[in-house]
Amino acid sequence: MDDGVLDVECPCCGARLEIDADSGQILAHRKVERPSTPADLSEAVKRLRTQESTRDERFRKQVEAERTHGQSLEKRFDGLLKKARDEGPSPRPVRDIDLD
Numbered sequence: 003m004d005d006g007v008l009d010v011e012c013p014c015c016g017a018r019l020e021i022d023a024d025s026g027q028i029l030a031h032r033k034v035e036r037p038s039t040p041a042d043l044s045e046a047v048k049r050l051r052t053q054e055s056t057r058d059e060r061f062r063k064q065v066e067a068e069r070t071h072g073q074s075l076e077k078r079f080d081g082l083l084k085k086a087r088d089e090g091p092s093p094r095p096v097r098d099i100d101l102d
Contacts, residue, residue, distance in 0.1 A: 006022060006023045006024055007020055007021070007022060007023065007029065008020070008021045008022075008023050015033075015034065016034040017031055017032060017033050017034055018030075018031075018032040018034075019031055019032075
């Protein structure tokens with residue numbers, strides 16, 4: 003990045019813009035390459051099926067992670083609850099009024 007030149011990503015289309023900081027003019031515009039459209043319908047169907055299997059696999063992994071996360075939280079809670087019961091009640095904190 004040169005002095006006075008800002009490199010910004012467009013929030014709408016994702017293109018890269020080089021903007022002169024002093025004048026605010028756009029110096030360069032680079033478009034983001036989009037995936038090509040399929041040439042025929044069979045290729046499009048094949049792409050959709052691979053995306054579907056990938057999406058399903060990610061979903062299964064996330065469901066399993068949520069299940070194990072809940073179990074680990076439950077174990078930690080049980081451990082902390084047992085520790086709190088073993089230690090007994092905590093002493094009352096000293097208040098300002100008690101010091102007089």
